[in-house]
Amino acid sequence: MPSDSPIPWFDNFTGIAYRYYDLRMNLIPLFGDFKKAQAFWRETIKWWNDHSIKIRFVETGDTYWFIMGAESRKTEDNRFLFKVLPKSSHYDRFKKGQEGTAYLRLGTYSKKSKKDVKDDWPCNCGHIKEDHEEGKGNDSCLFEDCDCRKFETFQINMLKKKKTVTDIKFLTEAEIKDDVLAWNCFSVNKYAEKK
Ligand SMILES: [Zn+2]
Ligand SMILES: [Zn+2]
Numbered sequence: 001m002p003s004d005s006p007i008p009w010f011d012n013f014t015g016i017a018y019r020y021y022d023l024r025m026n027l028i029p030l031f032g033d034f035k036k037a038q039a040f041w042r043e044t045i046k047w048w049n050d051h052s053i054k055i056r057f058v059e060t061g062d063t064y065w066f067i068m069g070a071e072s073r074k075t076e077d078n079r080f081l082f083k084v085l086p087k088s089s090h091y092d093r094f095k096k097g098q099e100g101t102a103y104l105r106l107g108t109y110s111k112k113s114k115k116d117v118k119d120d121w122p123c124n125c126g127h128i129k130e131d132h133e134e135g136k137g138n139d140s141c142l143f144e145d146c147d148c149r150k151f152e153t154f155q156i157n158m159l160k161k162k163k164t165v166t167d168i169k170f171l172t173e174a175e176i177k178d179d180v181l182a183w184n185c186f187s188v189n190k191y192a193e194k195k
Contacts, residue, residue: 007069009189010079013040014109016066017156018094025098027055027165028107028158029068029081037106037159045106047074048163053104055168056182057095062087067185068104082185089126101166107158114139114151124152 017028031037048070056067064087069080085091094102112121119130125141125148132139132151141148169179176182 006184006188007078007080009185010044010081011083011189013081013083015083015085016091017107017109018090019156020093020097022103025094025102026105026158026162027094027102028105028156030107030109030156032108034108034157034159037108041106041159041161043077044072044079045104045163046161047072047077049073050163051166053163053165053167054181055102055104055165056176056179056185057168057170058173058176058182058186059087059170060084060173064091065182065185067182069181080181080185082189095170098168100168101164102168103162104165105158105162107156109154109156111152111154114153117153121153123148124154129153 014030014032017026017030019026019028031040049072052071054069056065058065058067063084065082065084067080067082070078072078114129114132117129119128121129123129123132123141125146127141127143127146127148129151131142132148133142139151141151171179171182173186176186
C-alpha cells in the first residue's frame with residue numbers, strides 16, 4: 001500500500017558506474033565504502049519489488065539527473081535515490097546500449113595506480129596502460145588524438161546481489177510533468193529550493 005508520508009530522497013553516494021557484464025548493462029550506484037553499500041542494500045533495495053523499480057534520466061545541459069525509486073515491502077525504510085552527475089562516455093554508452101533494461105547492483109570505487117595494474121588495463125582515457133609513455137613523471141597517452149597526460153584508472157568492486165530493472169526512461173525536463181517519479185524528484189530537490 002502506498003504510504004501518505006513522502007519518501008525521503010537520498011543522494012549520499014558518490015556516482016554511478018555503467019558496465020556491460022553478464023550479457024546485460026549493469027548500473028552501479030557507488031558508495032564510499034563497502035559497508036555503506038551493503039547497509040543500503042540490506043535496509044532499502046532488498047525490499048524493493050523488482051517489477052516496480054523505475055529509473056529516470058533527465059538531461060540538463062552538460063549534466064544529467066539520475067532518479068531511482070520503487071515500491072517497497074518495508075515502506076517505513078524506503079528511500080529514493082537521486083544525483084546530479086556530469087555526462088560521461090560511460091553514460092552515453094549505457095544510454096545507447098540499455099534497451100530499457102539493466103541489472104542494478106551496488107558497488108564501491110577505488111583509484112588504482114599505474115604500478116598496480118597489468119599492461120592491458122585500461123586508463124580512464126580508454127587506452128590501455130601499454131599505450132602510455134613509460135618514463136617517470138611522464139605517462140602521457142601515445143595516441144596522437146588523445147589528450148590524456150597521465151595514466152589514471154580505478155576499480156569498481158560490486159556486491160554480488162542484483163535486481164533486474166525493466167522500467168528505464170530518458171526524459172527532457174519538459175517531459176517530467178507527465179512522470180510521477182521524476183516530477184516528485186524535481187519538485188522536492190530543484191524547484192522547491194528556488195523559492
Ligand atoms: Zn590515458
Ligand atoms: Zn588515451
